[in-house]
Amino acid sequence: NAGVMQNPRHLVRRRGQEARLRCSPMKGHSHVYWYRQLPEEGLKFMVYLQKENIIDESGMPKERFSAEFPKEGPSILRIQQVVRGDSAAYFCASSPLKTRTETQYFGPGTRLLVL
Amino acid sequence: GQQVMQIPQYQHVQEGEDFTTYCNSSTTLSNIQWYKQRPGGHPVFLIQLVKSGEVKKQKRLTFQFGEAKKNSSLHITATQTTDVGTYFCATPKNYGQNFVFGPGTRLSVLP
Numbered sequence: 070n071a072g073v074m075q076n077p078r079h080l081v082r083r084r085g086q087e088a089r090l091r092c093s094p095m096k097g098h099s100h101v102y103w104y105r106q107l108p109e110e111g112l113k114f115m116v117y118l119q120k121e122n123i124i125d126e127s128g129m130p131k132e133r134f135s136a137e138f139p140k141e142g143p144s145i146l147r148i149q150q151v152v153r154g155d156s157a158a159y160f161c162a163s164s165p166l167k168t169r170t171e172t173q174y175f176g177p178g179t180r181l182l183v184l
Numbered sequence: 185g186q187q188v189m190q191i192p193q194y195q196h197v198q199e200g201e202d203f204t205t206y207c208n209s210s211t212t213l214s215n216i217q218w219y220k221q222r223p224g225g226h227p228v229f230l231i232q233l234v235k236s237g238e239v240k241k242q243k244r245l246t247f248q249f250g251e252a253k254k255n256s257s258l259h260i261t262a263t264q265t266t267d268v269g270t271y272f273c274a275t276p277k278n279y280g281q282n283f284v285f286g287p288g289t290r291l292s293v294l295p
Contacts, residue, residue: 111287175226
Protein backbone atom coordinates (compact mmCIF):
# COMPACT_ATOMS: atom_id res chain seq x y z
CA ASN A 70 0.00 0.00 0.00
CA ALA A 71 1.74 3.12 -1.21
CA GLY A 72 1.95 6.01 1.19
CA VAL A 73 0.88 9.57 0.61
CA MET A 74 2.55 10.90 -2.51
CA GLN A 75 3.38 14.48 -3.27
CA ASN A 76 4.92 16.01 -6.32
CA PRO A 77 6.98 17.72 -7.17
CA ARG A 78 9.30 17.24 -4.23
CA HIS A 79 11.07 20.50 -5.02
CA LEU A 80 9.70 23.44 -6.96
CA VAL A 81 11.42 26.67 -7.90
CA ARG A 82 9.38 29.59 -9.10
CA ARG A 83 10.07 33.23 -9.83
CA ARG A 84 7.96 35.91 -8.23
CA GLY A 85 4.63 36.27 -10.02
CA GLN A 86 4.52 32.72 -11.37
CA GLU A 87 2.05 30.04 -10.38
CA ALA A 88 2.83 27.01 -8.24
CA ARG A 89 0.77 23.83 -8.41
CA LEU A 90 1.36 21.22 -5.75
CA ARG A 91 -0.15 17.77 -6.03
CA CYS A 92 -1.06 15.25 -3.36
CA SER A 93 -2.27 11.70 -3.84
CA PRO A 94 -3.64 10.30 -0.58
CA MET A 95 -3.14 6.78 0.58
CA LYS A 96 -5.40 4.23 -1.06
CA GLY A 97 -8.76 4.21 0.63
CA HIS A 98 -8.29 7.64 2.22
CA SER A 99 -10.84 10.26 1.32
CA HIS A 100 -9.70 13.08 3.61
CA VAL A 101 -6.82 15.39 2.77
CA TYR A 102 -5.21 18.12 4.83
CA TRP A 103 -2.68 20.68 3.63
CA TYR A 104 -0.11 22.26 5.95
CA ARG A 105 2.60 24.86 5.46
CA GLN A 106 5.86 24.76 7.35
CA LEU A 107 8.23 27.70 7.29
CA PRO A 108 11.90 26.99 7.98
CA GLU A 109 12.56 26.24 11.64
CA GLU A 110 8.84 26.50 12.46
CA GLY A 111 5.88 24.24 13.15
CA LEU A 112 3.05 23.06 10.94
CA LYS A 113 0.30 25.51 10.10
CA PHE A 114 -3.02 24.10 8.97
CA MET A 115 -4.24 25.48 5.67
CA VAL A 116 -7.19 23.50 4.37
CA TYR A 117 -9.11 20.28 4.86
CA LEU A 118 -10.85 18.62 1.93
CA GLN A 119 -12.91 15.60 1.14
CA LYS A 120 -13.60 14.45 -2.39
CA GLU A 121 -15.15 17.38 -4.27
CA ASN A 122 -15.66 19.36 -1.06
CA ILE A 123 -13.71 21.94 0.89
CA ILE A 124 -14.60 21.28 4.51
CA ASP A 125 -12.43 23.82 6.31
CA GLU A 126 -10.24 26.45 4.67
CA SER A 127 -9.83 28.62 7.73
CA GLY A 128 -6.05 28.47 7.50
CA MET A 129 -5.79 29.40 3.87
CA PRO A 130 -4.82 32.94 2.87
CA LYS A 131 -7.81 34.65 1.26
CA GLU A 132 -5.94 35.67 -1.85
CA ARG A 133 -3.78 33.75 -4.33
CA PHE A 134 -4.27 30.36 -2.65
CA SER A 135 -6.81 27.74 -3.65
CA ALA A 136 -7.24 24.02 -3.16
CA GLU A 137 -9.28 21.27 -4.71
CA PHE A 138 -9.76 17.55 -4.38
CA PRO A 139 -11.60 16.33 -7.46
CA LYS A 140 -13.55 13.12 -7.77
CA GLU A 141 -10.74 11.68 -9.83
CA GLY A 142 -7.09 12.52 -9.43
CA PRO A 143 -4.92 14.11 -6.79
CA SER A 144 -5.62 17.04 -4.53
CA ILE A 145 -4.12 20.27 -5.85
CA LEU A 146 -2.87 23.25 -3.88
CA ARG A 147 -2.51 26.21 -6.20
CA ILE A 148 -0.62 29.38 -5.41
CA GLN A 149 -0.99 32.19 -7.89
CA GLN A 150 1.46 35.06 -8.31
CA VAL A 151 3.91 33.62 -5.81
CA VAL A 152 5.93 35.91 -3.57
CA ARG A 153 9.13 35.22 -1.67
CA GLY A 154 7.16 34.75 1.54
CA ASP A 155 5.48 31.70 0.01
CA SER A 156 8.80 29.83 0.18
CA ALA A 157 8.13 26.95 2.55
CA ALA A 158 7.57 23.23 2.76
CA TYR A 159 4.00 22.23 1.96
CA PHE A 160 2.85 18.94 3.40
CA CYS A 161 -0.34 17.09 2.76
CA ALA A 162 -1.72 14.42 5.03
CA SER A 163 -4.52 11.96 4.51
CA SER A 164 -6.79 9.95 6.75
CA PRO A 165 -9.45 7.37 6.00
CA LEU A 166 -12.27 8.85 8.04
CA LYS A 167 -13.10 12.13 9.62
CA THR A 168 -13.22 11.36 13.26
CA ARG A 169 -11.43 13.20 15.96
CA THR A 170 -9.26 10.19 16.67
CA GLU A 171 -7.94 9.53 13.21
CA THR A 172 -4.24 9.39 12.53
CA GLN A 173 -2.92 11.56 9.74
CA TYR A 174 -0.38 10.12 7.34
CA PHE A 175 1.92 12.73 5.90
CA GLY A 176 3.46 12.88 2.47
CA PRO A 177 7.13 13.77 1.89
CA GLY A 178 6.27 17.39 1.19
CA THR A 179 6.94 19.86 -1.59
CA ARG A 180 9.70 22.37 -0.91
CA LEU A 181 8.79 25.56 -2.71
CA LEU A 182 11.46 28.17 -3.33
CA VAL A 183 10.45 31.51 -4.76
CA LEU A 184 13.28 33.49 -6.29
CA GLY B 185 -8.53 30.09 19.21
CA GLN B 186 -7.35 26.86 20.68
CA GLN B 187 -3.61 26.61 21.11
CA VAL B 188 -1.22 24.01 22.35
CA MET B 189 2.15 25.03 23.68
CA GLN B 190 5.27 22.92 23.85
CA ILE B 191 8.32 23.28 26.01
CA PRO B 192 11.18 23.40 25.64
CA GLN B 193 11.59 24.83 22.15
CA TYR B 194 15.05 23.31 21.85
CA GLN B 195 16.90 20.64 23.80
CA HIS B 196 20.49 19.57 23.43
CA VAL B 197 21.47 16.39 25.22
CA GLN B 198 24.46 14.12 25.34
CA GLU B 199 23.86 10.67 23.92
CA GLY B 200 22.61 8.46 26.71
CA GLU B 201 20.86 11.24 28.61
CA ASP B 202 17.10 11.34 29.01
CA PHE B 203 14.83 13.84 27.28
CA THR B 204 11.31 15.09 27.99
CA THR B 205 9.05 17.41 26.04
CA TYR B 206 5.78 18.78 27.35
CA CYS B 207 2.60 19.77 25.55
CA ASN B 208 0.15 22.05 27.36
CA SER B 209 -3.28 23.41 26.64
CA SER B 210 -5.60 25.74 28.52
CA THR B 211 -8.60 23.67 27.44
CA THR B 212 -9.49 20.02 27.85
CA LEU B 213 -8.33 17.93 24.91
CA SER B 214 -10.31 15.09 23.40
CA ASN B 215 -7.08 13.33 22.45
CA ILE B 216 -3.45 14.07 21.79
CA GLN B 217 -1.21 12.76 19.05
CA TRP B 218 2.57 12.86 18.87
CA TYR B 219 4.59 13.10 15.69
CA LYS B 220 8.32 13.06 14.95
CA GLN B 221 9.93 14.92 12.09
CA ARG B 222 13.53 14.18 11.20
CA PRO B 223 15.61 17.02 9.74
CA GLY B 224 14.56 17.43 6.10
CA GLY B 225 11.82 14.87 6.51
CA HIS B 226 8.10 14.79 7.06
CA PRO B 227 6.05 14.28 10.24
CA VAL B 228 5.57 10.65 11.18
CA PHE B 229 2.85 9.54 13.57
CA LEU B 230 4.13 8.07 16.82
CA ILE B 231 1.17 7.55 19.15
CA GLN B 232 -2.27 8.70 20.15
CA LEU B 233 -3.54 9.14 23.72
CA VAL B 234 -7.24 9.32 24.44
CA LYS B 235 -7.93 8.45 28.05
CA SER B 236 -7.30 10.60 31.12
CA GLY B 237 -4.05 9.57 32.79
CA GLU B 238 -3.14 7.22 29.95
CA VAL B 239 0.45 6.03 29.70
CA LYS B 240 1.84 4.26 26.65
CA LYS B 241 5.34 2.99 25.96
CA GLN B 242 7.22 2.32 22.76
CA LYS B 243 10.64 0.91 23.58
CA ARG B 244 12.55 3.89 25.04
CA LEU B 245 9.65 6.32 24.54
CA THR B 246 7.01 6.90 27.22
CA PHE B 247 3.94 8.97 26.50
CA GLN B 248 1.58 10.35 29.15
CA PHE B 249 -1.77 12.11 29.02
CA GLY B 250 -2.58 14.22 32.06
CA GLU B 251 -5.43 13.43 34.41
CA ALA B 252 -7.20 16.63 33.40
CA LYS B 253 -6.48 15.95 29.71
CA LYS B 254 -4.88 19.37 29.37
CA ASN B 255 -1.28 18.29 29.06
CA SER B 256 0.86 15.50 27.75
CA SER B 257 4.50 14.52 27.83
CA LEU B 258 6.93 12.46 25.79
CA HIS B 259 9.94 11.05 27.60
CA ILE B 260 12.87 9.36 25.89
CA THR B 261 15.18 7.25 28.02
CA ALA B 262 18.85 7.04 27.11
CA THR B 263 18.71 9.07 23.92
CA GLN B 264 20.44 7.91 20.78
CA THR B 265 21.54 9.89 17.73
CA THR B 266 18.60 8.37 15.85
CA ASP B 267 16.27 10.30 18.17
CA VAL B 268 17.33 13.60 16.59
CA GLY B 269 14.41 15.55 15.18
CA THR B 270 11.46 17.72 16.10
CA TYR B 271 8.66 16.29 18.20
CA PHE B 272 5.20 17.73 17.71
CA CYS B 273 2.02 17.22 19.64
CA ALA B 274 -1.30 17.67 17.84
CA THR B 275 -4.92 17.69 18.84
CA PRO B 276 -8.26 18.08 17.06
CA LYS B 277 -9.37 21.68 17.06
CA ASN B 278 -12.45 22.27 19.20
CA TYR B 279 -15.54 22.72 17.07
CA GLY B 280 -13.35 22.66 14.02
CA GLN B 281 -12.53 20.24 11.30
CA ASN B 282 -8.78 20.27 11.54
CA PHE B 283 -5.88 19.58 13.84
CA VAL B 284 -3.79 22.03 15.80
CA PHE B 285 -0.09 21.30 16.03
CA GLY B 286 2.16 22.52 18.77
CA PRO B 287 5.27 24.47 17.75
CA GLY B 288 7.47 21.44 18.38
CA THR B 289 10.53 20.65 20.45
CA ARG B 290 13.74 20.25 18.50
CA LEU B 291 16.03 17.62 19.96
CA SER B 292 19.75 17.48 19.26
CA VAL B 293 21.75 14.52 20.50
CA LEU B 294 25.51 14.94 20.77
CA PRO B 295 27.48 11.72 20.27
